[in-house]
Amino acid sequence: MGRHRGRYAEEPSRRSRSKRRRGGAFAALAAALVIVVGLAAAGVYMFGRSDGCGGSDILLDVAAAPEIAPAVDDIARDFNLADTSVDGRCVRVEVRQVDSANVAFGITGAGATMGDTDSHVWIPDSSMWASMVKHQSGDAIITDTGTSVARTPLVLTELAEFASESGEAPTWTDILPTGAPEDGAENSMRVVDPTRSSTGLGTLYLLNNALEEASPDGETYNAYMTAALQTLHRSTSADEEAAFLALSGSGAETPPIMVMSEQAAWRYNTAHSDTPVEVSYLESNTYYLDYPYIVRSEDSEITRAAEEFRNAVRSEPAQEHILAEGFRGPEGQVDTSVLSAEAGFRESAPAELAAPSEGVVTELTRTWNQMKMDSRVLAIVDVSGSMLAEVPGSGMTRMQVTAAAATQGLEMFTPSSELGLWKFSTDVNDGLHYQEVAPVRELQATGDDGTEHRQVMSQALSSMQPLPQGDTALYETYLAAYQEMSRTYQPDHNNVILMMTDGDNDNPGGMELDELLTQIEELASPSRPIPIITIAFGPDVQNLEPLQEIAAATGGAAYMTEDPMEIGDIFIKAFSLRIAD
Structure with missing residues (x-):
């Protein structure tokens, strides 16, 4: 029978014990190296970070409009991997999708809100929201940094199979009645509710400017605006999702024409490849959604962290993420492989209408509600x-x-x-x-x-x-x-x-x-x-x-x-x- 190594086994020789101790030491060292490498790969630094980050992270909460949040999230991922620091502490950015009106009404109390409206940085779809907040809630902490994260102009959209092939740019009077309704006339114009949508409010602003130019006096303007708003009120979508549904499955003899942003048209086509829309550009100037970068904190660390992320958002690599989501860059940059000519998109940026003042926004909202x-x-x-x-x-x-x-x-x-x-x-x-x-x-x-x-x-x-x-x-x-x-x-x-x-x-x-x-x-x-x-x-x-x-x-x-x-x-x-x- 062979010998058993157990409790009663013979003691090994000193030489054998020495060899085994050296082998065990090498094994322990190897195991320790594996653990250290594994911990480093997992992002846990036992002996300090190579870039000088130390202590707990600074968490930067960013609330972004739903359509731009994916691009901002991609930028945040790259930013977090770079281990950017403030006072030796790494800044970690977390991005949430939050409806712009939800945030604005959460601050002002001027409308219904679903909550979850607090953040360090706010990127709404339009500067109009920030302007409204400043006007209605003077004590709110709202710092507009002057940075536009992305831009997208308002355009007209129509199902491609029904789109006009005239090639002529339409005017408002082509698509909206400015007189008494005619017998048998069908309304084919839709808009998203302007009280909760920058696109809807921007549409009113464009309409307001077009009718002011076409009206010889105030009474004529009021009559034109009334007729147009009567039409729009009969075909208002509560939100963008409802607007998309109406566009794709209207079943009407005259499918609707809808005002939306270029980026929304791109998103619609991405999700509805079987019933795509074609875009057209108004004859006159148009309004742009400008996605401002707004800081909502006065804490020194947070504001400096927000500034670091603002720099990242403005970087050239970040713009690639923005353009890939169907937006134009702050300077009008465009990716023609995304906004393609086949869908009616054009590379040159449409002429821009100056942003409305707070007084104009308030008056247009009042007018809409009065007619409603x-x-x-x-x-x-x-x-x-x-x-x-x-x-x-x-x-x-x-x-x-x-x-x-x-x-x-x-x-x-x-x-x-x-x-x-x-x-x-x-x-x-x-x-x-x-x-x-x-x-x-x-x-x-x-x-x-x-x-x-x-x-x-x-x-x-x-x-x-x-x-x-x-x-x-x-x-x-x-x-x-x-x-x-x-x-x-x-x-x-x-x-x-x-x-x-x-x-x-x-x-x-x-x-x-x-x-x-x-x-x-x-x-x-x-x-x-x-x-x-x-x-x-x-x-x-x-x-x-x-x-x-x-x-x-x-x-x-x-x-x-x-x-x-x-x-x-x-x-x-x-x-x-x-x-x-």
Whole structure:
């Protein structure tokens, strides 16, 4: 049997023990070297860092707009590997995707936010957010470093299979109506909600500048803007994701044209290669999203760390990451292999419109919200005998033209707007000079027979018949309407009385103007405005002054035309009162 090396084994010789001790030492040393090399490869430095970094890291929290966050994250990865230090401590950058509006509203409290809005560095999609924050929250720590991380201009996009091949640059008036809606006209323009999107707000800014150039006066501008905003309100996407969905799967006969950034168009095509879009550039200057680098801390270490990362973001290697994500560089650099000519992108940068001031941004937002608020309108139509007169050259009576114009005007109202209809003359309803034809209800509401109120209103207008012997009891009707709208006032709506008549007040022995104005003054309240808007038409209107006095007393307006065919455009002017204040 062989010998067993165990508890009872013979002791080895001294020479053997010496050899084994040397072998064990070499093995231990080798093992130690392996451990040290392994720890170094893992980034754990047992004996100090070669570049002088020591102690705990300085963590720099960067909140970036979702679309630019991937590029910033790539830059941060390279930056972290370089072991850049501040006071001997390595700076480590962590990048988070955070919606720009979410951060802005988190600071100001001016809108809904999902939280998670604090950071050391903020890279929103537009300087407009920083400007808004400074204006609305003066004590906020917001330091604009003057660095634009990336840039991307706003462009028009349309599904490639429907895109025009004319080669001509479109104008705003090519794609947005600036007059009364036409029968059968389809809206094909979409925009992302401007209250939460720089793209949407930038679209309003571009539209504002184009219409200012096209408008000879303020009233015309208001009318143009009102018509355009009415169109956009009917087709607003809550966010970019919803906009992309509408673009790719609209199924409409006329697929939408959409304003988005070049980079968003590139992202859309990357995700929707089966239904790509083609971009086109507006004839006029465009607005750029500029992704400013903003520091939100006054701590010395953090601000110096932020400065180190800002330098990294501006470096040439960093720009490669930026351009690879479909952006242009701060100086207009572009990667034509990314923004390719096949999709309509062009290498030369579009002319840039100067950034809007805080005042312009605030006014555009106010205008949008004013137009967004639902209306609550009591429409009153004259059915006196003179409405039987024929409108020269039309083959239609004044009644028919008025009914057609009013029906057309219904298209300007959102489904949740509330409308009602009265008719008036003299003695139309058991001694009263007015009569309800349709109650004030939401246009989308349905009756017992399933008919929508919008259709009820349209049918009621088309079936109205003038009273051959009827006169025009304007003043009594105005007062009754004002009393009714005061009684049923809705503070979350624009409450309006809309009168359409072809004559002056004509009711012998009836109410006089002074009495009407006195009673309206007693009912009126600044906190519960009910403007009276009157559209007077036809040669029988001899004196607009009484109607103007009524308008002035209620914050409304009075319009006069000899041609009832112009009522549609006057509707637009009347609506523009909402943005004229």
